[in-house]
Amino acid sequence: MLTFDCVVIGSGAAGMTAAMYLKRANINVAIIEKSAPGGKLNNIFNIENYPGFPTIEGSILSQNMYKQIIENGVTYRYGNVLEIKDLGDYKIIQTDLEKIKSKSVIIASGRVPRKLGLENEEQLIGQGVGFCALCDGSFYKDKIVAVVGGGNSAIEDAIYLSSICQKVIIIHRRDYFTAEETTQKKLKHLKNIEIKYNSTVSKLIPTNNKLSAIKVKIKKVEELIEIDGLFVNIGYIPDTNYLISLGIELDNDYIIVDEHMRTNIDKVYACGDVIKKEIYQITTAVADGTIAANSVQKDIS
Numbered sequence: 114m115l116t117f118d119c120v121v122i123g124s125g126a127a128g129m130t131a132a133m134y135l136k137r138a139n140i141n142v143a144i145i146e147k148s149a150p151g152g153k154l155n156n157i158f159n160i161e162n163y164p165g166f167p168t169i170e171g172s173i174l175s176q177n178m179y180k181q182i183i184e185n186g187v188t189y190r191y192g193n194v195l196e197i198k199d200l201g202d203y204k205i206i207q208t209d210l211e212k213i214k215s216k217s218v219i220i221a222s223g224r225v226p227r228k229l230g231l232e233n234e235e236q237l238i239g240q241g242v243g244f245c246a247l248c249d250g251s252f253y254k255d256k257i258v259a260v261v262g263g264g265n266s267a268i269e270d271a272i273y274l275s276s277i278c279q280k281v282i283i284i285h286r287r288d289y290f291t292a293e294e295t296t297q298k299k300l301k302h303l304k305n306i307e308i309k310y311n312s313t314v315s316k317l318i319p320t321n322n323k324l325s326a327i328k329v330k331i332k333k334v335e336e337l338i339e340i341d342g343l344f345v346n347i348g349y350i351p352d353t354n355y356l357i358s359l360g361i362e363l364d365n366d367y368i369i370v371d372e373h374m375r376t377n378i379d380k381v382y383a384c385g386d387v388i389k390k391e392i393y394q395i396t397t398a399v400a401d402g403t404i405a406a407n408s409v410q411k412d413i414s
């Protein structure tokens with residue numbers, strides 16, 4: 114069985130930062146990722162608030178971080194972590210492909226998009242319903258799409274889609290957006306955006322197994338809107354189901370850590386979007402990753 118001093122779960126900004134610091138401290142570290150390196154960075158068109166880069170594409174920052182950890186000699190393994198067993202001095206990390214033994218584990222598995230919870234939603238994912246405009250927006254060139262949500266990600270998605278699609282309808286349950294002012298200002302100049310405040314999607318209507326229309330409830334009135342695509346952007350929740358058997362302390366699915374990124378389980382740490390905290394940004398993810406790596410270094414040496 115492969116054995117490491119530390120295994121990092123997830124190669125987003127938090128996980129890659131932790132792995133880089135550990136490797137540079139000469140700790141035998143592996144990172145396990147079930148998808149592409151970079152995590153949420155790959156969903157961001159332009160990042161404008163990461164110091165040192167007035168503007169940088171999320172995918173470029175992600176590639177740079179990946180290059181940096183590989184050049185530093187971090188072991189990178191593909192796999193979906195299904196369970197972690199705590200055997201005292203060692204943890205066993207069970208993925209869909211293998212078992213790995215490690216003295217310590219850093220959980221940096223981020224969050225997943227919150228779903229609407231409507232009938233037909235599961236079967237329409239990838240068939241008109243999506244969660245990432247940057248990933249799937251190009252399928253809707255010159256078409257009509259709707260974005261659900263009013264936070265930063267939703268408004269950024271709407272702005273991005275407006276450059277590709279014929280029309281973008283923003284559906285938001287409140288009568289104001291919570292996105293940053295600078296982001297909202299950009300929205301005001303766009304002519305192909307329609308905003309429906311005080312509105313919620315109440316029904317997804319498929320035709321031949323593809324989304325063809327939605328019903329939108331505006332106050333008490335229901336309106337039928339024909340659309341080609343729907344981007345749901347109503348927040349994120351961590352998928353921490355795989356940690357339940359470990360007995361890790363959670364609050365609404367978020368991992369509880371102390372200021373050193375230690376969880377309630379000895380030599381198990383967590384960082385980035387998966388932890389309960391105030392600010393979910395790249396700057397905080399990399400800071401958490403740095404702190405987690407430092408704690409591992411202190412605890413296992």
Ligand SMILES: Cc1cc2nc3c(=O)[nH]c(=O)nc-3n(C[C@H](O)[C@H](O)[C@H](O)COP(=O)(O)OP(=O)(O)OC[C@H]3O[C@@H](n4cnc5c(N)ncnc54)[C@H](O)[C@@H]3O)c2cc1C
Nearest residue numbers: 123125126127147152153193194222223385386393394395
């Ligand atoms: C659309 C959008 C726009 C954003 N814009 C900005 C911005 O402009 N500026 C900013 O600072 N922040 C922005 N953010 C927030 C920022 O992207 C995140 O806070 C940050 O990237 C989180 O990093 P992370 O490493 O904690 O998690 P993630 O990036 O989510 O990485 C977690 C990784 O873990 C992997 N994983 C999960 N479960 C498992 C498992 N069981 N086994 C193996 N691997 C697993 C996932 O595949 C993923 O790659 C934005 C987010 C979104 C969604």
